[in-house]
Amino acid sequence: MFCQSYNEFFQVLANPTNQTIINSLLKKPQNVSEIAESTKLEQSKVSHSLKRLYECKIVHVKRSGKQRVYSLNKETIVPILEIVDKHAQKMCPHCLKIEGSQRVHTNVLK
Amino acid sequence: MFCQSYNEFFQVLANPTNQTIINSLLKKPQNVSEIAESTKLEQSKVSHSLKRLYECKIVHVKRSGKQRVYSLNKETIVPILEIVDKHAQKMCPHCLKIEGSQRVHTNVLK
DNA sequence: AAAACATATGAAACAGTATTCATTTATCAT
DNA sequence: ATGATAAATGAATACTGTTTCATATGTTTT
Numbered sequence: 001m002f003c004q005s006y007n008e009f010f011q012v013l014a015n016p017t018n019q020t021i022i023n024s025l026l027k028k029p030q031n032v033s034e035i036a037e038s039t040k041l042e043q044s045k046v047s048h049s050l051k052r053l054y055e056c057k058i059v060h061v062k063r064s065g066k067q068r069v070y071s072l073n074k075e076t077i078v079p080i081l082e083i084v085d086k087h088a089q090k091m092c093p094h095c096l097k098i099e100g101s102q103r104v105h106t107n108v109l110k
Numbered sequence: 111m112f113c114q115s116y117n118e119f120f121q122v123l124a125n126p127t128n129q130t131i132i133n134s135l136l137k138k139p140q141n142v143s144e145i146a147e148s149t150k151l152e153q154s155k156v157s158h159s160l161k162r163l164y165e166c167k168i169v170h171v172k173r174s175g176k177q178r179v180y181s182l183n184k185e186t187i188v189p190i191l192e193i194v195d196k197h198a199q200k201m202c203p204h205c206l207k208i209e210g211s212q213r214v215h216t217n218v219l220k
Numbered sequence: 221a222a223a224a225c226a227t228a229t230g231a232a233a234c235a236g237t238a239t240t241c242a243t244t245t246a247t248c249a250t
Numbered sequence: 251a252t253g254a255t256a257a258a259t260g261a262a263t264a265c266t267g268t269t270t271c272a273t274a275t276g277t278t279t280t
Contacts, residue, residue, distance in 0.1 A: 006194060007124045014120035015268080032227055045269065047228050057201035066226045066277045076197040080190055084119055087186040091167035125238075142257055155239065157258050176247045176256045 009056045013080075017041065017049050018058075022072060025059065029071035119166045123190075127151065127159050128168075132182060135169065139181035 012018055024030065024038045036046045050070055053059045058077060062069045122128055134140065134148045146156045160180055163169045168187060172179045 006198070007126050007129060009194060009198070010120050010124035011267085014117045014124050016117055017268080019117055033225095042270080043227075044229085044271075048269080051228080057197070063277095068227065073201075076193060076201075079193050083186060083189050083193075084116055087167070087183075088116070088119070091183075091186075121237085127238080143255095152240080153257070154241075154259085158238080161258080173247095178257065 009058075012052050012056045012058060015049070015052075017045060018053055021046065021049055021053065022058070022077065025070060025072040026074075029062075029069050031064070031067040031069045033067070035070065119168075122162050122166045122168060125159070125162075127155060128163055131156065131159055131163065132168070132187065135180060135182040136184075136188075139172075139179050141174070141177040141179050143177070145180065 013022075020039050020041065021035055024035055030038065032043065032046055032050065035041070035050075036043045039046070041049075050059060050061075054061060054070075058073055059070045060073060062071070123132075130149050130151065131145055134145055140148065142153065142156055142160065145151070145160075146153045149156070151159075160169060160171075164171060164180075168183055169180045170183060172181070
Protein backbone atom coordinates (compact mmCIF):
# COMPACT_ATOMS: atom_id res chain seq x y z
CA MET A 1 0.00 0.00 0.00
CA PHE A 2 2.85 2.34 0.75
CA CYS A 3 6.32 2.71 -0.54
CA GLN A 4 8.70 1.40 2.05
CA SER A 5 11.77 3.50 1.53
CA TYR A 6 13.54 6.08 -0.54
CA ASN A 7 15.09 3.49 -2.80
CA GLU A 8 11.65 2.23 -3.73
CA PHE A 9 10.70 5.76 -4.72
CA PHE A 10 13.73 6.15 -6.97
CA GLN A 11 13.33 2.64 -8.31
CA VAL A 12 9.87 3.53 -9.50
CA LEU A 13 11.15 6.72 -11.13
CA ALA A 14 13.90 4.74 -12.85
CA ASN A 15 11.62 2.32 -14.64
CA PRO A 16 11.15 3.16 -18.35
CA THR A 17 7.52 2.10 -18.42
CA ASN A 18 6.77 4.27 -15.42
CA GLN A 19 8.61 7.15 -17.04
CA THR A 20 6.53 6.77 -20.18
CA ILE A 21 3.38 6.96 -18.09
CA ILE A 22 4.67 9.95 -16.14
CA ASN A 23 5.42 11.67 -19.42
CA SER A 24 1.93 11.08 -20.64
CA LEU A 25 0.35 12.24 -17.39
CA LEU A 26 2.38 15.44 -17.56
CA LYS A 27 0.05 16.46 -20.39
CA LYS A 28 -3.22 15.71 -18.64
CA PRO A 29 -4.91 13.34 -16.19
CA GLN A 30 -6.13 10.15 -17.89
CA ASN A 31 -7.91 6.93 -17.11
CA VAL A 32 -6.18 3.59 -17.59
CA SER A 33 -7.48 2.96 -21.09
CA GLU A 34 -6.43 6.41 -22.20
CA ILE A 35 -2.96 5.92 -20.78
CA ALA A 36 -2.68 2.54 -22.52
CA GLU A 37 -3.79 4.16 -25.75
CA SER A 38 -1.58 7.22 -25.54
CA THR A 39 1.52 5.26 -24.58
CA LYS A 40 0.85 2.15 -26.71
CA LEU A 41 1.38 0.01 -23.63
CA GLU A 42 -0.66 -3.02 -22.75
CA GLN A 43 -3.42 -2.53 -20.21
CA SER A 44 -2.17 -4.90 -17.56
CA LYS A 45 1.29 -3.46 -17.85
CA VAL A 46 -0.13 -0.01 -17.30
CA SER A 47 -2.09 -1.20 -14.28
CA HIS A 48 0.95 -2.80 -12.72
CA SER A 49 2.93 0.37 -13.24
CA LEU A 50 0.19 2.60 -11.89
CA LYS A 51 0.04 0.46 -8.79
CA ARG A 52 3.68 1.10 -8.04
CA LEU A 53 3.41 4.78 -8.94
CA TYR A 54 0.47 5.08 -6.59
CA GLU A 55 2.20 3.29 -3.76
CA CYS A 56 4.88 5.95 -3.90
CA LYS A 57 2.24 8.63 -4.29
CA ILE A 58 3.75 9.76 -7.55
CA VAL A 59 0.21 9.66 -8.94
CA HIS A 60 -3.21 10.30 -7.47
CA VAL A 61 -6.39 8.38 -8.37
CA LYS A 62 -9.98 9.45 -8.62
CA ARG A 63 -12.84 7.07 -9.31
CA SER A 64 -15.28 8.02 -12.02
CA GLY A 65 -17.81 5.29 -12.69
CA LYS A 66 -15.99 2.26 -13.95
CA GLN A 67 -13.02 4.34 -14.86
CA ARG A 68 -10.16 5.42 -12.65
CA VAL A 69 -8.59 8.69 -13.53
CA TYR A 70 -4.92 8.99 -12.67
CA SER A 71 -3.15 12.30 -12.33
CA LEU A 72 0.44 13.19 -11.68
CA ASN A 73 1.62 14.48 -8.31
CA LYS A 74 3.21 17.47 -9.99
CA GLU A 75 4.14 19.12 -6.72
CA THR A 76 6.83 16.52 -6.12
CA ILE A 77 7.63 15.22 -9.58
CA VAL A 78 8.01 18.41 -11.59
CA PRO A 79 10.68 19.91 -9.32
CA ILE A 80 12.64 16.66 -9.35
CA LEU A 81 12.51 16.41 -13.13
CA GLU A 82 13.62 20.01 -13.38
CA ILE A 83 16.63 19.41 -11.16
CA VAL A 84 17.61 16.29 -13.06
CA ASP A 85 17.17 18.06 -16.36
CA LYS A 86 19.33 20.95 -15.27
CA HIS A 87 21.88 18.46 -13.98
CA ALA A 88 21.91 16.61 -17.30
CA GLN A 89 22.28 19.80 -19.30
CA LYS A 90 25.17 20.95 -17.19
CA MET A 91 26.99 17.73 -16.37
CA CYS A 92 26.06 15.45 -19.19
CA PRO A 93 24.79 17.31 -22.27
CA HIS A 94 25.75 14.21 -24.20
CA CYS A 95 22.97 12.13 -22.69
CA LEU A 96 20.33 14.57 -23.84
CA LYS A 97 21.08 13.61 -27.41
CA ILE A 98 20.72 9.86 -27.06
CA GLU A 99 18.09 8.55 -29.43
CA GLY A 100 15.34 6.33 -28.15
CA SER A 101 16.05 6.97 -24.52
CA GLN A 102 12.90 6.88 -22.52
CA ARG A 103 13.75 9.95 -20.57
CA VAL A 104 11.29 12.63 -19.63
CA HIS A 105 11.51 15.68 -21.83
CA THR A 106 11.74 19.02 -20.14
CA ASN A 107 9.85 20.95 -22.72
CA VAL A 108 6.74 19.30 -21.37
CA LEU A 109 7.52 20.86 -18.03
CA LYS A 110 7.38 24.41 -19.25
CA MET B 111 31.71 7.11 -19.35
CA PHE B 112 28.47 9.00 -19.17
CA CYS B 113 25.04 8.17 -17.97
CA GLN B 114 22.88 7.47 -20.95
CA SER B 115 19.50 8.61 -19.81
CA TYR B 116 17.36 9.81 -16.96
CA ASN B 117 16.42 6.32 -15.96
CA GLU B 118 20.08 5.48 -15.45
CA PHE B 119 20.36 8.45 -13.11
CA PHE B 120 17.39 7.35 -11.02
CA GLN B 121 18.50 3.75 -11.14
CA VAL B 122 21.77 4.74 -9.56
CA LEU B 123 19.97 6.74 -6.86
CA ALA B 124 17.73 3.76 -6.18
CA ASN B 125 20.50 1.34 -5.35
CA PRO B 126 20.93 0.76 -1.60
CA THR B 127 24.71 0.46 -1.79
CA ASN B 128 24.92 3.72 -3.70
CA GLN B 129 22.62 5.33 -1.15
CA THR B 130 24.85 4.19 1.66
CA ILE B 131 27.84 5.77 -0.07
CA ILE B 132 25.92 8.98 -0.76
CA ASN B 133 25.00 9.11 2.91
CA SER B 134 28.60 8.78 3.92
CA LEU B 135 29.78 11.39 1.44
CA LEU B 136 27.19 13.82 2.77
CA LYS B 137 29.37 14.07 5.85
CA LYS B 138 32.68 14.70 4.10
CA PRO B 139 34.72 13.82 0.98
CA GLN B 140 36.55 10.53 1.33
CA ASN B 141 38.89 8.26 -0.59
CA VAL B 142 37.85 4.73 -1.50
CA SER B 143 39.38 3.06 1.55
CA GLU B 144 37.75 5.55 3.86
CA ILE B 145 34.38 4.99 2.23
CA ALA B 146 34.81 1.23 2.50
CA GLU B 147 35.72 1.65 6.15
CA SER B 148 32.96 4.08 7.09
CA THR B 149 30.27 2.09 5.31
CA LYS B 150 31.59 -1.40 6.10
CA LEU B 151 31.36 -2.25 2.41
CA GLU B 152 33.92 -4.26 0.49
CA GLN B 153 36.43 -2.29 -1.57
CA SER B 154 35.53 -3.67 -4.98
CA LYS B 155 31.87 -3.15 -4.26
CA VAL B 156 32.58 0.45 -3.38
CA SER B 157 34.60 0.93 -6.56
CA HIS B 158 31.86 -0.51 -8.73
CA SER B 159 29.34 1.77 -7.08
CA LEU B 160 31.55 4.83 -7.36
CA LYS B 161 31.97 4.13 -11.04
CA ARG B 162 28.25 4.30 -11.62
CA LEU B 163 27.86 7.33 -9.35
CA TYR B 164 30.60 9.08 -11.29
CA GLU B 165 29.12 8.22 -14.67
CA CYS B 166 26.00 10.04 -13.59
CA LYS B 167 28.08 12.83 -12.11
CA ILE B 168 26.53 12.29 -8.72
CA VAL B 169 30.06 12.34 -7.32
CA HIS B 170 33.23 14.15 -8.29
CA VAL B 171 36.77 12.67 -8.10
CA LYS B 172 40.09 14.24 -7.32
CA ARG B 173 43.38 12.37 -7.52
CA SER B 174 45.69 12.64 -4.57
CA GLY B 175 48.72 10.37 -4.91
CA LYS B 176 47.54 6.82 -5.02
CA GLN B 177 44.29 7.78 -3.46
CA ARG B 178 41.20 9.08 -5.18
CA VAL B 179 39.07 11.37 -3.14
CA TYR B 180 35.38 11.27 -3.95
CA SER B 181 33.00 14.06 -3.04
CA LEU B 182 29.27 14.41 -3.44
CA ASN B 183 27.75 16.66 -6.09
CA LYS B 184 25.68 18.40 -3.45
CA GLU B 185 24.32 20.97 -5.84
CA THR B 186 22.17 18.34 -7.50
CA ILE B 187 21.77 15.69 -4.85
CA VAL B 188 20.87 17.71 -1.78
CA PRO B 189 17.85 19.43 -3.40
CA ILE B 190 16.56 16.11 -4.70
CA LEU B 191 16.91 14.46 -1.31
CA GLU B 192 15.12 17.39 0.28
CA ILE B 193 12.20 17.14 -2.12
CA VAL B 194 11.91 13.39 -1.61
CA ASP B 195 12.14 13.80 2.12
CA LYS B 196 9.40 16.41 2.15
CA HIS B 197 7.34 14.17 -0.10
CA ALA B 198 7.79 11.22 2.22
CA GLN B 199 6.89 13.24 5.30
CA LYS B 200 3.74 14.53 3.69
CA MET B 201 2.55 11.59 1.61
CA CYS B 202 4.04 8.61 3.34
CA PRO B 203 5.05 9.33 6.95
CA HIS B 204 4.79 5.59 7.46
CA CYS B 205 7.86 4.87 5.33
CA LEU B 206 10.07 7.14 7.41
CA LYS B 207 9.64 4.78 10.33
CA ILE B 208 10.73 1.57 8.66
CA GLU B 209 13.70 0.07 10.45
CA GLY B 210 16.74 -0.96 8.52
CA SER B 211 15.77 0.86 5.37
CA GLN B 212 18.80 2.18 3.60
CA ARG B 213 17.27 5.56 3.01
CA VAL B 214 19.14 8.79 3.26
CA HIS B 215 18.43 10.64 6.46
CA THR B 216 17.49 14.27 6.17
CA ASN B 217 19.07 15.41 9.36
CA VAL B 218 22.38 15.02 7.61
CA LEU B 219 21.19 17.56 5.09
CA LYS B 220 20.63 20.31 7.60
C1' DA C 221 -29.49 -10.77 -13.16
C1' DA C 222 -26.95 -11.03 -17.25
C1' DA C 223 -23.90 -8.90 -20.44
C1' DA C 224 -20.46 -5.56 -21.36
C1' DC C 225 -16.84 -2.78 -20.17
C1' DA C 226 -12.84 -1.01 -17.18
C1' DT C 227 -9.33 -2.13 -14.32
C1' DA C 228 -6.70 -5.04 -11.11
C1' DT C 229 -4.24 -9.14 -9.76
C1' DG C 230 -1.33 -13.55 -9.43
C1' DA C 231 2.11 -16.28 -10.89
C1' DA C 232 5.40 -17.99 -14.18
C1' DA C 233 8.79 -16.74 -17.40
C1' DC C 234 12.17 -13.53 -18.43
C1' DA C 235 15.44 -9.71 -18.21
C1' DG C 236 18.33 -6.74 -16.15
C1' DT C 237 21.36 -5.45 -12.30
C1' DA C 238 24.24 -6.20 -8.34
C1' DT C 239 27.61 -8.82 -5.86
C1' DT C 240 31.59 -11.43 -5.48
C1' DC C 241 36.22 -12.85 -6.15
C1' DA C 242 40.29 -13.08 -8.55
C1' DT C 243 43.13 -10.25 -11.06
C1' DT C 244 45.09 -6.00 -13.01
C1' DT C 245 46.53 -1.32 -13.21
C1' DA C 246 48.54 2.63 -11.15
C1' DT C 247 51.26 5.19 -7.85
C1' DC C 248 54.53 5.71 -4.27
C1' DA C 249 58.59 4.49 -1.30
C1' DT C 250 62.83 2.14 -0.93
C1' DA D 251 63.53 -1.92 -10.45
C1' DT D 252 60.99 -4.11 -6.52
C1' DG D 253 57.68 -4.33 -3.14
C1' DA D 254 53.77 -2.29 -0.98
C1' DT D 255 49.57 0.11 -1.09
C1' DA D 256 45.22 2.01 -3.40
C1' DA D 257 41.82 1.50 -6.53
C1' DA D 258 39.69 -0.39 -10.80
C1' DT D 259 38.12 -4.07 -13.72
C1' DG D 260 36.08 -8.49 -15.81
C1' DA D 261 33.37 -12.21 -15.60
C1' DA D 262 30.52 -15.65 -13.33
C1' DT D 263 26.95 -16.05 -10.17
C1' DA D 264 23.15 -14.65 -7.58
C1' DC D 265 19.44 -11.67 -7.06
C1' DT D 266 15.56 -8.77 -7.85
C1' DG D 267 12.42 -6.49 -10.62
C1' DT D 268 9.55 -6.54 -14.93
C1' DT D 269 6.65 -8.41 -18.36
C1' DT D 270 3.24 -11.38 -19.89
C1' DC D 271 -0.96 -13.86 -20.00
C1' DA D 272 -4.86 -15.70 -18.09
C1' DT D 273 -8.19 -14.63 -14.92
C1' DA D 274 -10.67 -12.13 -11.30
C1' DT D 275 -13.06 -8.09 -9.48
C1' DG D 276 -15.96 -4.31 -9.81
C1' DT D 277 -19.20 -1.11 -12.07
C1' DT D 278 -22.61 0.15 -15.25
C1' DT D 279 -26.26 -0.78 -18.62
C1' DT D 280 -30.08 -3.27 -20.33
